[in-house]
Amino acid sequence: MGHITNNTTTCHVEVLQFVAYTPLFILGLLLNATALWAFVSRRHAWTDTHVYMLNLAVADFALIVFLPFRMVNAFHCLRTTYLCTFLIYIHYVNMYASILTSTAISVHRFLLVRFPLRAKAWQWKRRTAIVVCVVIWVTVIALAAAYRRTYYPEKLKTCYERWSDELLPPDFLITLVVAGFTVPLLIIVCCSSxxxxxxxxxxxxxxxxxxxxxxxxxxxxIVFIFCFTPVHVSLLLKNSGIQLATAQTTIHHVFLVSEWMATTNCCFDSISYYFLFKSLHPSAGPAGSISRTR
Incomplete structure (x- = not known):
């Protein structure tokens, strides 16, 4: 269904979004820029773990640097152009790149602990980590390209929001919720346990x-569950076809909060970087391996 976009009637000032995202942007930018600098300055000591963590830092940093557009939109409603389409996909591409990288790290960490002696003999580990990271980016970018029309300007009520009657295609929604979150969640819980x-x-x-x-x-x-579960639950609710106005308003507000919660993961990841660089030198046994992972 097509819509005639009129920002003066569909968009309003959202001070809370500006207040919520401003400290997140400042803190996230400082932490992730510092992490990237630390990775580059110590590239001679990179292991497979560092490759995964660098990939996570890149995804987090790319998400953070585009947050000012969202902050500006909170006060000066951006027109629904292809810039909005780009901003939405930048947000989700980097979020799912982060989710999949976290999943890879969890599996990698489990293998190091479960097979410590074999892990020492895996000379191809760093090359494998690079391949895995490349596959992750190719997958999420290809998915965004395949469903690029989903967030075209005519589908948008505001720069960051689709019209309420424009539900996500079922196959796209299932891919995001099942392949993009549920399966990674199960893998992370299983491997971590x-x-x-x-x-x-x-x-x-x-x-x-x-x-x-x-x-x-x-x-x-716990951080993974806290950050990414609400946004996927609210995504399902938002695309459930509920037409009741009061319910739609509530779901809309829940979705906005859950998106912010998902974005906070960019700052939480920085704690992992700290523990990684605190233990740059390998130690013997499972504990030595695990202390260098996320």
Missing amino acids: QTILILWRDKFNSGKEKKHIVGIVTANM
Whole structure:
């Protein structure tokens, strides 16, 4: 269904969005720029773990640098042009690149702990990490290109919002929610749980070190669930076809909050970078391997 866009009647000032995204942009920019600088300055010491973390930092940084457009839109409603289409896809491409990279890191971490002796002999690990990261970017960009018309200007009520009667194509929605979130979530929960179980059973690491590592793995899993579950639940609700005006308003507000929550992941990831650079030198055994991962 086509619409005639009129920003003066469909867009209004959203001060809360500006207030919410401003500190997130400042903090995220500082943390991720610092992380990227640290990665580049220590490129001689890169391992496969560093490749995954660098990919995560790039995805987070690319999402953060375009947040000022959203902040400007909160006060001066941007016209619904192809710039809006680009901004929406930049946001989602980088969000799903981050989700898939986090999934790869979780699997990689589990393999290091589950097969520590074999892991030392895997000389091709860094090359594999590079291939995995390339595949992730090709996949999310190809998906965005395939469904590029979904966020064309005529589909948009405002620069960051589709018309309420313009539901996402079912196959696109299923791909985002199932392949883009549910499957990664199950993999992360499974791998993290197994990693924690293996570490607790390890008798060769001190109790303090073990608790520290288990805490990091647990925190990573909780942050993933906290950041990305609400936005996908609200995405389903938003595209459920509910026509009741009061329900649509509530769902709209929930979706805006959940999008902000998903974006906060860019800052939480920086904590992982800190622990990575704190343990640049490998240690023996599973704990030594895991301390260098996300």
